[in-house]
Amino acid sequence: MEKDVNNDPEANAEFTRRGLRGVPAFLIGDDVVVGLDKARILQLVDHRVVKCSQCQSRLRVPTDRGSIKVTCPKCKNVFDWAP
Numbered sequence: 203m204e205k206d207v208n209n210d211p212e213a214n215a216e217f218t219r220r221g222l223r224g225v226p227a228f229l230i231g232d233d234v235v236v237g238l239d240k241a242r243i244l245q246l247v248d249h250r251v252v253k254c255s256q257c258q259s260r261l262r263v264p265t266d267r268g269s270i271k272v273t274c275p276k277c278k279n280v281f282d283w284a285p
């Protein structure tokens with residue numbers, strides 16, 4: 203999930219699109235982490251991006267709470283999710 207932009211053409215293109223070319227940064231899921239903010243990275247990797255089964259929105263859910271109920275902020279769809 204963590205991408206090294208120097209060795210990943212797809213991630214590289216993504217960074218160029220976001221105007222982050224040349225900045226040390228990681229792309230984790232949909233999140234860009236600029237610089238080497240380890241706490242931020244750790245926070246992000248404790249979560250997983252899942253798709254709402256109804257509207258396909260990408261939602262970030264925690265992986266450390268077992269089975270949870272997720273409410274989609276866009277369409278209010280509620281569904282069960284387990285890591």
Ligand SMILES: [Zn+2]
Pocket residue numbers: 254255256257258259274275276277278279
């Ligand atoms: Zn939804």
